[in-house]
Amino acid sequence: MLTKVYGSAVFGVEATTITVEVNVALGIGYHLVGLPDNAVKESNFRIAAALQNNGLKVPGKKIIINMAPADLRKEGAAYDLTIALGILVASGQIEAMEIGDYVIMGELSLDGALQPIQGVLPMAIKAKEDGFRGLILPEDNAREAAIVEGLEVLAASNITQVINHFNNKEPITPTVVDTQSEFLRQLDFPEFDFSDVKGQESTKRAMEIAAAGGHNIILIGPPGSGKTMLAKRLPSILPPMTLQEALETTKIHSVVGKTTNSGLMSQRPFRSPHHTISDVALVGGGSYPQPGEISLSHNGVLFLDELPEFKRSVLEVMRQPLEDREVTISRAKFTVTYPSSFMLVASMNPSPGGYFNDPDAPVTNSPAEMQRYLGKISGPLLDRIDLHIEVTPVPFEKLSDDRKGESSLLIRERVRAARMLQTQRFVDVNGVHYNAQMSTKQLRTFCPLDRTSKELLQNAMEQLQLSARAYDRILKVARTIADLENKDELLPEHIGEAIQYRSLDREGWMG
Known part of the structure; x- marks a missing residue:
C-alpha cells in the first residue's frame, strides 16, 4: 500500500x-531514498524501537520510502515522526484519512517521546502558504509555530498522542497564541537601563543619535571608562520592533x-x-550553511568588544554585509541568503596599554606602537562606521552621586519620534528606512546645505584634516541630529556637532 505524508526542510x-x-x-528490506543524510538514514532504528515500545511494529515486509524532491538534501532527525506515521498508515496499522492535510515533523526518542526540533517558524509559514490545514510537532515547539495565524498547530509529547488523534480517540487541542499581546508583553521592561550610567552625558548623546539614525558607532577609551556598559544599554533605546521585524528575527533564530x-x-x-571568533562563525557558512552572528543580530545590535583584537580577516568579511545588509553564501549546488541588517557597535582601547597621551597612566605606549595598534583596523571598515566617540573615565564625584540618570524609556521616545520622521521621508524610497542607509544621491536630495553650513564643513575638513570619506x-549624522530636534533643514549647529563625531579621521589618530 502506498501513502503520502508531508514534512518540511529548511534552507x-x-x-x-x-x-x-x-x-x-x-x-523484505528497508530502503530510504531521496538524498537523506546519516541522521535521516538512522531513523529506522529509532522508529522501530519507538513503535515497539508503544505496542506497534515495523512490518516485516519490503518498505520503500522516497523523500521528494529527491535532489534536495534532507538533514536531521526531525523526519522521524513523518516516516513513522507513513509506515503505520501504509501497513494498515492505523487509519488516518486526514493525514495529508498536515505537515508533520518531530524527532523520536526510543520510548516514543517527541524531542524539539529547529526551524519550526519557517516550516509553519510555508505550511500556511502551501494551503495545509495544520502542523503537527513536539510540544516544546508549539508556541513558536502558533505565531502564524490561520494555521492549526497540534502539539504532542509522544507518538501515541498523534496516533490517537488520527484514530479519533483523543483529539489534540490546537495551540493558540495571541501574537499581538505576545509581541507587546516585554517591550517596556529593559534589562539594562541608561539610568544606571553615571556621567558620560556626551557619550549617551552620541548613543542616542546612533539609535535614532541606525548609525554604526565605535567607542574609544581607556579600560574602565564604561564602553561595554554603554553598549549593552543601546538596545533599550532602539525603537520597538515592528511585528514584521519580530517575525524576521524569530525566523533566523528558529533556524x-x-x-x-x-x-x-x-x-x-x-x-x-x-x-577569537572565525570568519565563518561571524558571517555564516559551513558545509551546510547556518546563519552567523551578523544574521543573528538582524534588526538588533552586534557588539564587537576590543575591535583590534579580532583577526583582520574576520573584520574584513563584514564590509559587504554592512553595505548590502544581507549575506549570500554560495556552494556548488545551492546558494543561501541570510538577512543581516544590524547596528555595529565596536569598542577599543586607544593603544595596546589602554591609555593615550596620559603621563600618569600605569602603562604608556609610543606613538609608533599606537599607530601600529590602530592600523589593525582597515580604512574601508572605518569608512562604514559613522560615529567615532572618545570615552573618558568618570570622575569620583559623578560615580558617587546617588541621583539616577535619564531612563532608557525617555530616550527611546525621542528616538521613536526621529525614526517616524525618517519613515515618512523614505516612504517612496525602496530599501531605505533610516538615515544611515542613504546613498550619495539621496544625501543630495535630503541634506541640502546653506552657505554657512558649507563653509563650516569646508573649514573643518581643511583645519582638522578630515578625510574625504x-x-x-x-551629513548623515547631521540629518539625524536635525530629526531629533524635529527640524526640516540642516543648520550649522547640526553640522558642527556631527563633525565632533569623526575622531579617527583626524591627524594623530589614524594618520
Missing part, C-alpha cells in the same frame, strides 16, 4: 515542503534552535561574540 531561512512517500509491499518557549521574539537581539558620514 537558509526559508522552508520547502517535503513529500514522504511510503510503499509497503511483499518482500539555529535559539528561540525560547515564549515564541515570538519581542526584544531586539544583542550579540557579543568573543574576539568623512563628508557623507557627517
Whole structure:
C-alpha cells in the first residue's frame, strides 16, 4: 500500500515542503531514498524501537520510502515522526484519512517521546502558504509555530498522542497564541537601563543619535571608562520592533534552535561574540550553511568588544554585509541568503596599554606602537562606521552621586519620534528606512546645505584634516541630529556637532 505524508526542510531561512512517500509491499528490506543524510538514514532504528515500545511494529515486509524532491538534501532527525506515521498508515496499522492535510515533523526518542526540533517558524509559514490545514510537532515547539495565524498547530509529547488523534480517540487541542499581546508583553521592561550610567552625558548623546539614525558607532577609551556598559544599554533605546521585524528575527533564530518557549521574539537581539571568533562563525557558512552572528543580530545590535583584537580577516568579511545588509553564501549546488541588517557597535582601547597621551597612566605606549595598534583596523571598515566617540573615565564625584540618570524609556521616545520622521521621508524610497542607509544621491536630495553650513564643513575638513570619506558620514549624522530636534533643514549647529563625531579621521589618530 502506498501513502503520502508531508514534512518540511529548511534552507537558509526559508522552508520547502517535503513529500514522504511510503510503499509497503511483499518482500523484505528497508530502503530510504531521496538524498537523506546519516541522521535521516538512522531513523529506522529509532522508529522501530519507538513503535515497539508503544505496542506497534515495523512490518516485516519490503518498505520503500522516497523523500521528494529527491535532489534536495534532507538533514536531521526531525523526519522521524513523518516516516513513522507513513509506515503505520501504509501497513494498515492505523487509519488516518486526514493525514495529508498536515505537515508533520518531530524527532523520536526510543520510548516514543517527541524531542524539539529547529526551524519550526519557517516550516509553519510555508505550511500556511502551501494551503495545509495544520502542523503537527513536539510540544516544546508549539508556541513558536502558533505565531502564524490561520494555521492549526497540534502539539504532542509522544507518538501515541498523534496516533490517537488520527484514530479519533483523543483529539489534540490546537495551540493558540495571541501574537499581538505576545509581541507587546516585554517591550517596556529593559534589562539594562541608561539610568544606571553615571556621567558620560556626551557619550549617551552620541548613543542616542546612533539609535535614532541606525548609525554604526565605535567607542574609544581607556579600560574602565564604561564602553561595554554603554553598549549593552543601546538596545533599550532602539525603537520597538515592528511585528514584521519580530517575525524576521524569530525566523533566523528558529533556524539555529535559539528561540525560547515564549515564541515570538519581542526584544531586539544583542550579540557579543568573543574576539577569537572565525570568519565563518561571524558571517555564516559551513558545509551546510547556518546563519552567523551578523544574521543573528538582524534588526538588533552586534557588539564587537576590543575591535583590534579580532583577526583582520574576520573584520574584513563584514564590509559587504554592512553595505548590502544581507549575506549570500554560495556552494556548488545551492546558494543561501541570510538577512543581516544590524547596528555595529565596536569598542577599543586607544593603544595596546589602554591609555593615550596620559603621563600618569600605569602603562604608556609610543606613538609608533599606537599607530601600529590602530592600523589593525582597515580604512574601508572605518569608512562604514559613522560615529567615532572618545570615552573618558568618570570622575569620583559623578560615580558617587546617588541621583539616577535619564531612563532608557525617555530616550527611546525621542528616538521613536526621529525614526517616524525618517519613515515618512523614505516612504517612496525602496530599501531605505533610516538615515544611515542613504546613498550619495539621496544625501543630495535630503541634506541640502546653506552657505554657512558649507563653509563650516569646508573649514573643518581643511583645519582638522578630515578625510574625504568623512563628508557623507557627517551629513548623515547631521540629518539625524536635525530629526531629533524635529527640524526640516540642516543648520550649522547640526553640522558642527556631527563633525565632533569623526575622531579617527583626524591627524594623530589614524594618520
